[in-house]
Amino acid sequence: MKFKVHKAWNIKFWKTKKTFTYILGLGLFLFVAFNCLTWYWQKFSGALRPFWQTQWENLYYRLGGNEWVIFIIATIVVPGIFFWSINSILMVADITGKPGFITQNHIQLGKNDPVDTTKLRKAIRVGLYNQIFISLPMVMLMLPILKWRGDPFSLSLPTLYRFLLELAFNALLEEIMFYYIHRSFHHPFLYKHIHKWHHEWTAPVGIISMYAHPVDHVITSMIPVLTGPVLLGSHVVSFMTWLTLTVLYGSITHCGYSLFPSTEFHDYHHLKFNECYGVFGFLDLLHGTDKMFRCSRAHKNISESIPELPKKKKKLTDLS
Incomplete structure (x- = not known):
């Protein structure tokens, strides 16, 4: 023992x-x-x-240290060039069906193939209006605010660590603010009178990231993007990078082609209306507002059309 x-x-x-x-x-x-x-x-x-x-x-x-000129170039010209460059490519693909390496990844097959040019011209006009008469004044208003919060034109650039930390903070804050604001705009009253503009496109294209009611554009699109740099007192270079990334990301998530997982996520929101409210999907996962989307993804490859899900499921059943 x-x-x-x-x-x-x-x-x-x-x-x-x-x-x-x-x-x-x-x-x-x-x-x-x-x-x-x-x-x-x-x-x-x-x-x-x-x-x-x-x-x-x-x-x-x-530039002679001219802060207004530097600010306009950094926050208006540079993001604008990137926005219209990528959307020019996407619009060519939407209208002509070329190049094939983009159009072969259409998410909602049979829609915008080719795109309705009348609707597209309207989206361009509204997008330009929002950029010129809403985004531009709001971004210009940021200069005195950023100067009050810090030194946006310091000759010493932020460290790479600080730069990446700011991007991460801005992205997290945008996810939180955008999710709850966006979801609130799906309240029947707000949706009917304001947010329905944006959802005229059940199969989105890149340019409609700017296609929204002016009130919607201010509250849903601009405020979540601008809040982070204000809180952090960002350097103008950090602010320029953040704005450029947001306009590129917005165009990609609306493009209608399965180029990134986030594209299918937001495309599904336009298709179903009451799913996938967030930017990155963290809060959708937390609140369970992506359940239908996650179920649909279980039966398709990343490049397969969302409307074709029942057909895919049938194939799987036949194989078994």
């Missing part, structure tokens, strides 16, 4: 020792890995910083 107890104690001791050694070894490995990554990160960011710092200083002095 004593031998069995002693043997059991030995087994328990060695198991404990093995667990302790494993935890200690894992902790040591993570510590070394963290220090190595930190060292490489510092080297990488340190190598990039002088180049971009020089470019920023050259631009600043070339």
Whole structure:
């Protein structure tokens, strides 16, 4: 009996020792890995910083330090060029059906193939109106606010760590604000009088990321994007990058082609209206407002059309 107890104690001791050694070894490995990554990160960011710092200083002095000119170029011209460039490509694909490597990934087959040019021209007019008469004044108003919050034209650029941290914060804040504001605009009264404009397109195209009622554009689109930089007192370069990324992301999520998972996510919102309210889908997962979407994805490949789901399910049944 004593031998069995002693043997059991030995087994328990060695198991404990093995667990302790494993935890200690894992902790040591993570510590070394963290220090190595930190060292490489510092080297990488340190190598990039002088180049971009020089470019920023050259631009600043070339424009004579004129803050309004710098701000307009950074927050209006640069995002505008990216927005209209990508949407020009997408509109060519929508109208002509070419190039094939884009159009072969149509999400809702048989829709916008080709696109209704009358509706498209209306979307372009509304998008231009929102950009010129709403987005531009709101972004211009940001200059005195950013100067009050910090030093947006500092000759010293933010560190790469600070830059990436701001992007992450802005993205998280936009997800939170956009989800709840957007979902509230699906209240019957607000939807009927305001948000229904945007949902005239049950199969969206890239340009309609700007196609919305002016009130909808201000509250749903602009405020969630601008709030983060205001809270952080962002540098104009960080602000420019954030605005450019948001207009590109908005165009991609509305493009109607299965280029990224986020495209199908928002496309499904236009198809079903009461699903997939968020930007990235975190809050939809939390609140269960993506259940139908997740069920539909279980029976299709990423490039398959959403309306074809029943057909896909039937095929699976036949195979079984």
